[in-house]
Amino acid sequence: MNELQQRAAALRLHGLLAHWPEIAHADWVPQLLDWEEQERSRRSLERRLSDARVGRFKPLADFDWAWPTRCDRQAIEDLMSLSFMADATNVFLVGPNGIGKTMVAQNLAYQALLQGHTVLFITAGKMLGDLAALDGDSALRRRLRQYAAIDLLCLDEVGYLSYSSRHADLLFELTNRRYEHKSTLITTNKSFQEWNEVFPNAACTVSLIDRLTHHSELIVLEGESYRVKESRERAQQQQKRRKPKT
Known part of the structure; x- marks a missing residue:
């Protein structure tokens, strides 16, 4: 031919x-x-x-890099090359609420889609709830295979809720299936030392963290919530418009 x-x-x-x-x-x-x-x-x-299910998001080009008090811009921009996916490296975006973790994760997910990868963007609560609600081993194994096959799995909001030992075991099983095969991106407001609060009764928490972080890149963001900043600015603008003219 x-x-x-x-x-x-x-x-x-x-x-x-x-x-x-x-x-x-x-x-x-x-x-x-x-x-x-x-x-x-x-x-x-x-x-x-x-x-x-990436949803609507602000492009990384519109991100106010000067707002966080701690933010490794070069590291985040390097992630956009998706080189971490070549060797199944995991990525952790750690920081307080409203600092931009989810926005960065959505941009990475979208870039992976443009490069032809399969992607799923989902909150940790929704995914673990989905797995825990399945009846029967065959249905659970089938769903675990589906999650394990995704090239880039983005778990948002790990740490915003606490989970049972059952949820922790399911996440550990999924982590094992993806380990050294596929990349997982996690946004969290908790340091690893605080993950016992996320999975308070789980025996596998230490092993889960060990497996997730074995091949990983950690990026920490610090500072005040950007959403609070925008809300304050909108309130100031509204107050100016309401101010009576003399």
Whole structure:
């Protein structure tokens, strides 16, 4: 096969291939293949975006890097290359509420989608609740396989709720399945020393942290909530508009 035939075969355009001797040198063939590849790529991205549940987010270009009192901008921008996914490195974004952890994670998830990876963006509470609610071992194994197969699993808000030993065991099982195969991105407002508060009665917490952090990159953000800052600015603007004119 020449290059055009290979592209047609990859697109499974069997009708075109069946008549290849008749149309091989037609001027419209390269354009047709271009259109088909572009349309399939667009539809694939739309489907993966829908499945990923990334939601609306602020682009990283609009992030106020000067607002956090601690923020390694270079490290975050390096993550956007997605090189950490090549060796299944995990990423932790640690910091208080409203500092921008989720926004950074959403940008990384979107970049991974653009590069053709499968992605799921989900809160820890929703995922663990989903797993814990399944009846029967076969259904649980099937769902664990689905979560384990995702190229980049983004777990948001680890530490905002506390979980039972059952939830901890499920997260440990999923971590084992993804270990050294796929990357997991976690946003949390708790240091690892505080994860006993997240899984207060779990025996596997130390092992869970050990497995998650074995191949990982940790980025800490510190400072006041950006949402509080924006709310304060909006209140000031509204107060100015309400001020009576003299």
